[in-house]
Amino acid sequence: MSQHAVITGVSRGIGRAVALQLAARGVTLSLLGRPSEGHEATVAACRARGVRVGSHACDLADPASVSAAARGLLAAEGTPTVVVNNAAILERGRRVQDIEPDEWDRVLAVNLRGPFLLTRALLPAMLGAGRGRFLHVSSISGTIGCPEMAHYGASKWGLLGFHAALSEELKGTGLLSVAILPGSVDTEMLEKTPFPPDMTPEEVAGLMVFYALDAPSAVAGARVEVYG
Numbered sequence: 324m325s326q327h328a329v330i331t332g333v334s335r336g337i338g339r340a341v342a343l344q345l346a347a348r349g350v351t352l353s354l355l356g357r358p359s360e361g362h363e364a365t366v367a368a369c370r371a372r373g374v375r376v377g378s379h380a381c382d383l384a385d386p387a388s389v390s391a392a393a394r395g396l397l398a399a400e401g402t403p404t405v406v407v408n409n410a411a412i413l414e415r416g417r418r419v420q421d422i423e424p425d426e427w428d429r430v431l432a433v434n435l436r437g438p439f440l441l442t443r444a445l446l447p448a449m450l451g452a453g454r455g456r457f458l459h460v461s462s463i464s465g466t467i468g469c470p471e472m473a474h475y476g477a478s479k480w481g482l483l484g485f486h487a488a489l490s491e492e493l494k495g496t497g498l499l500s501v502a503i504l505p506g507s508v509d510t511e512m513l514e515k516t517p518f519p520p521d522m523t524p525e526e527v528a529g530l531m532v533f534y535a536l537d538a539p540s541a542v543a544g545a546r547v548e549v550y551g
Contacts, residue, residue, distance in 0.1 A: 326536060327351040329396060329403045331383060331441065332410030334361030335511060337460060340528035341407055341535075346372040348536060353396035353403065355381040355441070356410065375400065383410055383437030384429075393444035402448045402455075405535045408438035408482075409460045415472045415515050427474045434478035439485060453497040458531055459486045463506045463548065483546065490544035499543035501534045503527070506550040521551030 328345050332338035333354045339361070342352060346369040354369070356362045358380055366378045377400045381392035396403070411434045414426055438459055449455035464472065465479030486502040493499055505527050527549055534542060 325351065326405060327353070327400055327403045328405035328407060328535065329353045329355065329441070329445065330407040330409060331355045331381070331437065333365045334359050337505070337524045337527050337531075338407070338409040339365045340524040341409065341531050342369050343372070344525070344528050344532045345405075345535065346374045346376070348532065349374055350405070350536070351375045351400055353377045353379060353400045355379050355383070355392050355396070357382060383440065384432035386440055389437070389440040390444055393441065397445075397448055402452045403445060404449075404452075404454060405456050405458065406442065406445055406449075407458045407460070407531065407535070408441060409458075410434075410437060411460065411462075411475075411478070413472065413475050413515055415475070418471055419473050422474060430474040431478045431481070434475070435481045435485070438482060442485075442489065449498055450496055455498045456535055457486075457489065457498070457500040458535055459483075459500065459502045460531075461486070461502050461504045461546075463504055463550070465504055466548070486546070487544070493543070499540060501538075501542055501544075502546045503531055503534070504546060504548045506548075522549070526551070 328350050330342050333342045342365055352369055354366055366376055369376045377396055379392040379395050382388040459482055461482045462479040464476045465483045483502055486500050490500045506521055
């Protein structure tokens with residue numbers, strides 16, 4: 324059975340690793356994100372593996388942009404069987420009293436509003452097909468508090484709440500939702516924190532590919548913590 328995965332945030336880190344590993348499995352890809360050298364490099368690397376790859380410019384914080392990207396990928400690559408809500412930003416170094424409201428809004432717009440908008444845009448087609456999996460990349464910061472990153476933590480806690488509610492709504496539809504909660508992954512984002520890396524993006528991606536393609540449907544609603 325053919326597979327088609329939509330992935331956000333593929334310019335580097337976990338998103339890039341997931342895209343490459345899914346390409347190695349022969350999965351058709353729709354890669355969403357802002358135009359950048361990193362994004363285009365991932366698109367080229369996936370195409371070099373011989374799979375069909377669509378590249379769709381998208382501002383995940385903008386409802387109109389997300390809707391347009393969803394329409395474009397549905398027309399070009401078809402209904403997805405896997406959606407990986409991976410894109411996120413981290414702005415660290417400010418305590419709560421010093422975080423500006425627009426900074427707070429910017430982090431939550433990408434990290435929480437974005438997954439909602441993309442899921443919402445693709446759900447009708449996937450429900451019509453009667454199959455599909457949503458993978459949401461949350462974080463250990465969605466279970467513990469970390470100083471000077473309240474907006475990031477709030478977005479990741481919120482993503483877990485969204486995942487839990489979505490899981491309940493998907494019961495009996497043939498679709499399911501899984502949340503992945505990595506700890507310290509060796510990425511550019513981690514460099515903004517005081518935490519040392521405990522695992523590679525490729526290790527996390529390997530687990531995510533399992534949940535995307537191979538895990539039984541009994542994993543519906545799972546929250547998978549990956550500490551390394």
